[in-house]
Amino acid sequence: MQTTFSEAQLRDPDTAESNKQLRTCVHCGFCTATCPTFVLLGDELDSPRGRIYLIKDMLESGRPATEEVVRHVDRCLSCLSCMSTCPSGVNYMHLVDHARHYIEDTYQRPWHERLLRNALALILPHPNRLRATLMAASATRPLAGLIPGDGMFQKRLRALFKLAPRTIPAPSPLEGPRTHTATTEKKARVALLAGCAQQVLDPAINEATIRLLTRMGTEVVVAKGAGCCGALTHHMGHHDPAMASAAANIEAWHQELETQGLDAIIINTSGCGTTVKDYGHMFRTTPFAEKARKISALAMDITEYLAKSNYTPTREPPGLTVAYHSACSLQHGQKITAQPKQLLQKAGFKVVEPIEPHLCCGSAGTYNILQPDISTRLRARKLENLKATKPDLIAAGNIGCLTQLAGDTLPTIHTIQLLDWMAGGPKPAGAP
Amino acid sequence: MLPQPAPKPDILARRDEIVAGLRALLPDDAVIGDALRLKPYETDGLSAYREVPLAVALPSTTEQVAAIMEFCHREGVRVVPRGAGTSLSGGALPMADSVVLGLMRMNRITEIDYADRLAVVQAGVTNIGITQAVAGQGFFYAPDPSSQLACMIGGNVNMNSGGAHCLRYGVTANNLLGLKLVTVEGEILEIGGAHLDSAGYDWLGLLTGSEGQLAIVTEVTVRILRAAEGARAMLAAFRSNEVAGACVDSIIGSGIIPVALEFMDRPAIHACEAFANAGYPLDAEAMLIIEVEGSTEEQDFLLDRLKAICAQHDPISLKVSTSAEESLAIWKGRKGAFGAVGRISPDYMCMDGTIPTSQLPHVLRRIGEMSADYNLQVANIFHAGDGNLHPLIMFDANDPSSFAKAEKFGADILTLCVEVGGCLTGEHGVGVEKRDLMNVQFTEIELDQQRRIKSAFDPGWLLNANKVFPLKGLAAE
Numbered sequence: 001m002q003t004t005f006s007e008a009q010l011r012d013p014d015t016a017e018s019n020k021q022l023r024t025c026v027h028c029g030f031c032t033a034t035c036p037t038f039v040l041l042g043d044e045l046d047s048p049r050g051r052i053y054l055i056k057d058m059l060e061s062g063r064p065a066t067e068e069v070v071r072h073v074d075r076c077l078s079c080l081s082c083m084s085t086c087p088s089g090v091n092y093m094h095l096v097d098h099a100r101h102y103i104e105d106t107y108q109r110p111w112h113e114r115l116l117r118n119a120l121a122l123i124l125p126h127p128n129r130l131r132a133t134l135m136a137a138s139a140t141r142p143l144a145g146l147i148p149g150d151g152m153f154q155k156r157l158r159a160l161f162k163l164a165p166r167t168i169p170a171p172s173p174l175e176g177p178r179t180h181t182a183t184t185e186k187k188a189r190v191a192l193l194a195g196c197a198q199q200v201l202d203p204a205i206n207e208a209t210i211r212l213l214t215r216m217g218t219e220v221v222v223a224k225g226a227g228c229c230g231a232l233t234h235h236m237g238h239h240d241p242a243m244a245s246a247a248a249n250i251e252a253w254h255q256e257l258e259t260q261g262l263d264a265i266i267i268n269t270s271g272c273g274t275t276v277k278d279y280g281h282m283f284r285t286t287p288f289a290e291k292a293r294k295i296s297a298l299a300m301d302i303t304e305y306l307a308k309s310n311y312t313p314t315r316e317p318p319g320l321t322v323a324y325h326s327a328c329s330l331q332h333g334q335k336i337t338a339q340p341k342q343l344l345q346k347a348g349f350k351v352v353e354p355i356e357p358h359l360c361c362g363s364a365g366t367y368n369i370l371q372p373d374i375s376t377r378l379r380a381r382k383l384e385n386l387k388a389t390k391p392d393l394i395a396a397g398n399i400g401c402l403t404q405l406a407g408d409t410l411p412t413i414h415t416i417q418l419l420d421w422m423a424g425g426p427k428p429a430g431a432p
Numbered sequence: 433m434l435p436q437p438a439p440k441p442d443i444l445a446r447r448d449e450i451v452a453g454l455r456a457l458l459p460d461d462a463v464i465g466d467a468l469r470l471k472p473y474e475t476d477g478l479s480a481y482r483e484v485p486l487a488v489a490l491p492s493t494t495e496q497v498a499a500i501m502e503f504c505h506r507e508g509v510r511v512v513p514r515g516a517g518t519s520l521s522g523g524a525l526p527m528a529d530s531v532v533l534g535l536m537r538m539n540r541i542t543e544i545d546y547a548d549r550l551a552v553v554q555a556g557v558t559n560i561g562i563t564q565a566v567a568g569q570g571f572f573y574a575p576d577p578s579s580q581l582a583c584m585i586g587g588n589v590n591m592n593s594g595g596a597h598c599l600r601y602g603v604t605a606n607n608l609l610g611l612k613l614v615t616v617e618g619e620i621l622e623i624g625g626a627h628l629d630s631a632g633y634d635w636l637g638l639l640t641g642s643e644g645q646l647a648i649v650t651e652v653t654v655r656i657l658r659a660a661e662g663a664r665a666m667l668a669a670f671r672s673n674e675v676a677g678a679c680v681d682s683i684i685g686s687g688i689i690p691v692a693l694e695f696m697d698r699p700a701i702h703a704c705e706a707f708a709n710a711g712y713p714l715d716a717e718a719m720l721i722i723e724v725e726g727s728t729e730e731q732d733f734l735l736d737r738l739k740a741i742c743a744q745h746d747p748i749s750l751k752v753s754t755s756a757e758e759s760l761a762i763w764k765g766r767k768g769a770f771g772a773v774g775r776i777s778p779d780y781m782c783m784d785g786t787i788p789t790s791q792l793p794h795v796l797r798r799i800g801e802m803s804a805d806y807n808l809q810v811a812n813i814f815h816a817g818d819g820n821l822h823p824l825i826m827f828d829a830n831d832p833s834s835f836a837k838a839e840k841f842g843a844d845i846l847t848l849c850v851e852v853g854g855c856l857t858g859e860h861g862v863g864v865e866k867r868d869l870m871n872v873q874f875t876e877i878e879l880d881q882q883r884r885i886k887s888a889f890d891p892g893w894l895l896n897a898n899k900v901f902p903l904k905g906l907a908a909e
Binding site: 001002003023024025026027028029030031032033034038039041042043044045049050053066068069072082083086087088089090118355 | 435479516772775780
């Protein structure tokens with residue numbers, strides 16, 4: 001597509017990158033078809049092509065973001081389904097990341113929205129704060145029903161309350177930085193991104209990961225200084241805190257890499273994996289560029305790693321049918337589609353897939369809190385499609401999806417817990 | 433910039449009033465009237481042409497469409513219908529004084545009848561959405577334009593869309609049974625139905641391919657077909673475009689009609705391989721995708737015959753797909769071809785001329801020569817079996833002289849198509865892109881006859897009035 005940036009504008013590396021992506025887009029419209037918000041809302045403005053057009057206009061004009069642009073960019077889930085569909089290879093992720101950053105710099109949101117977004121940014125990436133908040137929310141959960149009104153603010157508050165589990169799991173004994181030595185002959189050494197929200201919401205996921213890896217001869221280090229990957233704040237356009245989180249991880253892992261060596265950096269929350277794999281791009285114009293590139297190159301989803309490491313089950317097949325829900329960050333963000341299903345089959349499960357596998361479940365980081373209407377509709381659509389496959393349980397590789405899809409009739413369990421179970425680990429809570 | 437019919441000053445002056453009138457008919461989120469949010473509606477799949485409309489209306493029902501049309505007719509407001517906005521001829525290009533009528537929200541399948549082999553779908557259902565809805569029962573909807581993932585059936589009807597498999601199954605017109613329409617006055621009409629032909633004149637034939645100029649299509653009854661037992665594609669690689677063109681002529685001349693017979697040249701092969709990893713022959717100057725279907729024995733028999741014909745044209749390689757995944761990748765590359773060209777050029781114009789297949793070698797050679805003369809690269813990707821050419825002329829929209837050259841080059845190609853006994857468009861429609869070339873194909877008398885048909889349906893020329901006909905004819909109305 002034609003663009004009209006000035007020479008001066010193009011000297012900014014982010015604008016230059018966005019110009020490159022806009023020039024790659026040929027406006028064919030294929031992306032509209034697989035975009036969840038276009039499918040639901042039927043408006044060009046809520047499609048990737050429409051957003052690209054709004055973003056192009058905003059960046060070219062150099063004007064501050066307006067309420068109209070913000071509304072449509074905010075509705076984007078960042079599911080990246082459009083990137084799987086795009087024949088031209090437009091990197092929509094980098095384009096929308098730039099737009100979000102630009103919006104945060106030039107647009108003032110209403111006070112209650114700023115309050116909510118800042119609160120989320122202050123709480124979610126910090127396990128202790130999140131745990132305390134969830135406990136408070138869980139105790140007051142019945143109050144959600146008492147929140148009056150149908151405004152966006154009230155809906156968001158109710159969504160927030162509903163996300164709080166009835167019981168908050170106790171912190172895992174494995175939580176915190178340390179090295180978990182291999183329990184069989186040591187073949188490899190990896191760092192595990194222990195993450196932030198996941199270890200509070202479901203500590204069993206990291207436990208299963210560590211158990212399975214160490215049993216397979218992989219030493220697992222949870223590096224001191226590593227924490228949230230930065231995705232939650234990054235997707236809200238909070239540039240500086242996101243970069244600070246990412247930089248801390250890069251430093252911590254690079255230290256490990258230089259001292260005792262790392263064969264991989266393992267991520268078991270695919271939303272985080274997509275971001276860690278993008279560190280190289282995020283830091284490309286900083287002194288951290290080379291370190292970040294090395295870290296991104298080492299990053300692997302747990303299923304990617306297991307597919308290369310000869311995962312072998314030891315238990316008899318349990319005779320269970322698993323509906324595999326492909327998290328957007330895995331299938332679109334990281335293009336990992338076959339490995340999780342193949343591993344589950346190898347583990348002895350019958351694997352089925354829903355129709356519309358490319359559509360997001362509506363979780364999308366903080367989206368389910370910030371856009372409760374669209375999120376609720378996508379959840380219902382996804383659950384209906386999953387249930388139509390008549391499974392015994394739902395498996396996914398991302399805590400966001402697992403939380404989003406929980407609380408209906410089917411148990412939701414992380415892929416790694418099922419793989420660990422069949423290789424000698426305990427039966428996951430909730431498994432039939 | 434592209435000349436447009438002069439906007440009506442009184443309509444432009446009454447913008448706010450007209451937007452308010454639409455708001456009175458539709459829910460809040462179904463009317464767009466602010467400049468910033470109108471901008472993404474200024475263009476479609478042919479982004480070189482742009483014009484911000486007066487307003488956008490997004491109805492969800494035929495009744496809402498009727499109310500909008502009744503209002504616009506009363507107020508004398510022009511209307512431009514729009515489906516997915518994937519037109520490559522600018523079929524959804526607005527005018528400054530027009531309301532864009534977007535049918536994307538009308539995306540429900542209302543009826544599927546396997547016994548009578550038909551489906552009733554709203555205009556905003558995607559082409560592939562129909563096949564997806566019936567594939568579980570072993571059925572499919574045959575016309576398959578390359579944009580089938582996104583393009584909508586309402587647009588398919590209005591452009592009489594084709595696709596790779598139309599060689600065997602015919603174009604949209606051959607797979608339609610009925611339409612629900614809204615006239616320019618806002619009256620709801622139904623033509624055709626659950627039967628193959630209708631008494632009286634063939635209104636369905638007249639409406640199909642009418643480019644949104646006669647009425648608004650809101651619902652479509654299509655024929656669905658039982659899918660073949662199996663299908664296999666063969667990739668045949670050749671040393672030049674001309675040789676591949678001659679091979680197409682030999683295949684068609686032999687009396688074998690494959691289900692699909694597609695052509696891609698070197699730039700297209702490389703761009704599409706980068707997108708689809710389909711195992712295309714990167715050493716070839718040109719490649720044919722030849723697909724056959726039926727029982728395994730039937731496929732083997734046809735493939736043997738086709739291999740023998742290809743062998744007479746000194747192929748570099750012949751490769752038959754061995755798995756469903758491989759076939760899927762082969763078609764993903766072909767169907768994503770236009771977009772994939774975005775990897776090698778920031779902008780392109782996709783031509784759409786049709787010629788007798790015997791003229792393929794000559795026309796392909798001439799396109800190559802013209803490409804050198806104009807110093808603009810061309811990628812050739814097309815439905816070879818139908819002789820439906822799609823030369824993609826690559827240019828740089830940030831360089832105005834490059835675009836002007838591309839427009840002229842395109843006009844030369846289409847003129848050549850007419851000269852060799854072909855026509856201006858195979859499936860993309862005339863739109864705005866080819867309207868001034870209609871003089872090459874038709875005499876003024878022939879054009880006037882067609883204008884009279886338009887006037888019979890739409891005396892005030894309110895519906896998609898900036899398309900199909902050369903502008904000076906429109907001024908005469």
